[in-house]
Amino acid sequence: MTSPKPVQFSCVSADYSGNFICAGAIDPYNIYMWSLQTGDLVDILSGHTAPVSSVCFAPFFEPILISGSWDSTVKVWNYTEKNKVHETLTMNSEVTSIDIHQNGKDAIVSTLSG
Secondary structure (H helix, E strand, O other): OOOOOOOOEEEEEEOOOOOEEEEEEOOOOEEEEEEOOOOOEEEEEEOOOOOEEEEEEOOOOOOEEEEEEOOOEEEEEEOOOOOOEEEEEEOOOOEEEEEEOOOOOOEEEEEOOO
């Protein structure tokens, strides 16, 4: 699995179905998604304005990915839609890590300011 140009990845997540893996980059501020079955790059998600610090797939085969960034935002992506960013949440400081609860509805976010 490779990216079109060399990038430094800062985080990685695999979806629960075992079909996809994604990695967030430090620069450019993109999220790269590959098929685990073929190893092909299937999408590049862009929208953050600073390094992507955390990515997490929703459980139960939902086409939802959340990402956190040093731009102090959490983005909720539906990676099957044309307009992929479903929602942007502004945090009080840089996002360091995120996770999605098993219920698929709640996200846990940690930031530099706590």
